[in-house]
Amino acid sequence: MFSYTFHWNQAFRALPQMLDGALVTLEIALLSMAIGLALAIALTVFRLSGNRVLSGVATAWVEVARNTPALFQIYMAHFGLGNFGIHLSPFTALLAGIAFNNAGYLAENFRGALKAIPETQARAGRSLGMSSLQAFRYIVLPQMLRVAFLPATNQMVWAILMTSLGVTVGMSSDLAGVTQELNARSFRTFEFFALAAVIYYLIAKAVTLAARLLAARMFRY
Amino acid sequence: MIEIENVHKSFGSLEVLKGIDLTVRKGEVVTVIGGSGSGKSTLLTCINGLETIASGRVVIDGTDVHAKSTDLNKLRQKVGIVFQQWNAFPHLTVLENVMLAPRKVLGLPKEKAEEIAVKQLTHVGLAEKLSVYPSRMSGGQQQRMAIARALAMSPTYMLFDEVTSALDPMLVGEVLDTLRMLASEGMTMICVTHEMKFAREVSDRVAFFHQGIMAEIAPPEQLFDAPQHTETKKFLAATH
Numbered sequence: 001m002f003s004y005t006f007h008w009n010q011a012f013r014a015l016p017q018m019l020d021g022a023l024v025t026l027e028i029a030l031l032s033m034a035i036g037l038a039l040a041i042a043l044t045v046f047r048l049s050g051n052r053v054l055s056g057v058a059t060a061w062v063e064v065a066r067n068t069p070a071l072f073q074i075y076m077a078h079f080g081l082g083n084f085g086i087h088l089s090p091f092t093a094l095l096a097g098i099a100f101n102n103a104g105y106l107a108e109n110f111r112g113a114l115k116a117i118p119e120t121q122a123r124a125g126r127s128l129g130m131s132s133l134q135a136f137r138y139i140v141l142p143q144m145l146r147v148a149f150l151p152a153t154n155q156m157v158w159a160i161l162m163t164s165l166g167v168t169v170g171m172s173s174d175l176a177g178v179t180q181e182l183n184a185r186s187f188r189t190f191e192f193f194a195l196a197a198v199i200y201y202l203i204a205k206a207v208t209l210a211a212r213l214l215a216a217r218m219f220r221y
Numbered sequence: 222m223i224e225i226e227n228v229h230k231s232f233g234s235l236e237v238l239k240g241i242d243l244t245v246r247k248g249e250v251v252t253v254i255g256g257s258g259s260g261k262s263t264l265l266t267c268i269n270g271l272e273t274i275a276s277g278r279v280v281i282d283g284t285d286v287h288a289k290s291t292d293l294n295k296l297r298q299k300v301g302i303v304f305q306q307w308n309a310f311p312h313l314t315v316l317e318n319v320m321l322a323p324r325k326v327l328g329l330p331k332e333k334a335e336e337i338a339v340k341q342l343t344h345v346g347l348a349e350k351l352s353v354y355p356s357r358m359s360g361g362q363q364q365r366m367a368i369a370r371a372l373a374m375s376p377t378y379m380l381f382d383e384v385t386s387a388l389d390p391m392l393v394g395e396v397l398d399t400l401r402m403l404a405s406e407g408m409t410m411i412c413v414t415h416e417m418k419f420a421r422e423v424s425d426r427v428a429f430f431h432q433g434i435m436a437e438i439a440p441p442e443q444l445f446d447a448p449q450h451t452e453t454k455k456f457l458a459a460t461h
């Protein structure tokens with residue numbers, strides 16, 4: 001019943017190729033986080049703006065991003081927009097889909113973090129003569145960052161794992177894409193995917209560890 | 222000089238200040254006593270413009286606090302306020318807590334701000350705690366830090382809102398000593414307090430608030446030993 005013989009050599013020989021793919025994966029994840037962060041800040045401002053249209057758009061974004069499958073979000077960016085004549089390459093579509101998802105989760109994260117800082121903190125700043133912007137910049141924001149940091153790290157890990165959904169829109173240069181191609185050529189499914197899984201795992205752990213070290217340095221209180 | 226003229230203030234339909242008149246001269250120490258909800262805290266926040274008022278005027282050294290043209294950030298530099306909950310900035314060390322406003326609001330260079338902060342922290346007995354984070358200090362120490370933080374702006378006036386009420390009884394003394402010291406140095410102060418003994422000692426005048434009205438104001442000997450108003454009598458009887 002267990003007649004499958006492992007051929008690890010073949011998988012290990014492909015390791016350099018897979019590591020190149022891992023770099024692409026990391027690149028997409030980092031870019032999607034950077035874009036997601038910028039968008040999340042904008043969404044947070046929109047939601048606090050008191051403008052109905054802006055806060056409506058932001059709320060809808062956050063709701064859709066958090067309550068629909070990430071796969072659909074990436075599909076929409078590729079095939080959905082394609083229906084309207086907007087053709088994004090697999091790379092761009094994947095990046096857009098993940099950035100969309102990141103923005104939604106991060107915006108919600110920011111809102112929670114903002115709520116976690118008592119209003120009396122800004123008030124104490126104001127009573128020392130600070131403008132509301134100064135009170136936000138020097139008192140509220142640094143404390144928010146601490147609250148938001150670990151959930152944002154989780155989102156980064158999630159973004160790395162989401163990149164693997166790129167194979168569904170024809171992405172072939174990232175780790176999942178490379179692995180999929182190797183698999184298609186050799187049918188060494190178990191070996192290639194096991195090796196890829198280990199690489200994903202190591203990247204995710206490295207990111208988490210780096211974030212912990214960074215947090216320990218940044219947030220000493 | 223702080224001139225409060227016929228100040229009215231409401232939260233929704235609840236009128237919290239019903240026409241307050243009070244003038245505090247330079248160097249004077251006025252304490253405010255009264256029951257919970259009588260409007261004491263609200264008065265302080267109306268003085269430094271943290272709250273708006275419905276009518277009347279608050280004039281500080283000739284500046285109408287609630288006039289549209291008044292730069293409140295500037296005004297607040299000369300009116301320090303310390304709250305019951307001291308609101309230490311948890312992400313900053315004690316020294317940084319005190320340096321922040323001198324640097325960012327007054328625009329002082331780092332060395333100068335640090336010099337001021339060290340001086341004020343030494344003044345309130347925290348010279349040993351400069352690089353400590355607030356979470357590592359007792360409530361009394363954090364409260365003294367908050368006082369130093371306000372003093373670092375070199376305010377002309379200081380408002381204190383029940384600064385000992387949230388403290389363990391054992392820690393009340395050290396904070397009151399700090400206030401006594403400021404009073405003896407001639408700081409102009411308005412202190413809301415429940416500490417009657419302290420009020421009697423440091424005050425030039427004691428004001429008794431009752432349901433949004435300043436029912437009585439008099440030198441401490443008179444207010445405590447020969448109160449005129451029935452509500453003052455009741456309140457004092459209840460606190461003894």
Ligand SMILES: Nc1ncnc2c1ncn2[C@@H]1O[C@H](COP(=O)(O)OP(=O)(O)OP(=O)(O)O)[C@@H](O)[C@H]1O
Pocket residue numbers: 232237255256257258259260261262263264
């Ligand atoms: N931001 C606010 N919104 C609504 N109502 C408020 C607000 N702040 C104070 N009040 C109400 O105004 C009244 C006066 O409050 P204030 O805090 O000035 O009383 P206080 O004399 O300081 O009382 P305490 O001794 O309990 O501190 C209270 O009834 C309080 O509930």
Ligand SMILES: [Mg+2]
Pocket residue numbers: 261262263382383
């Ligand atoms: Mg009060």
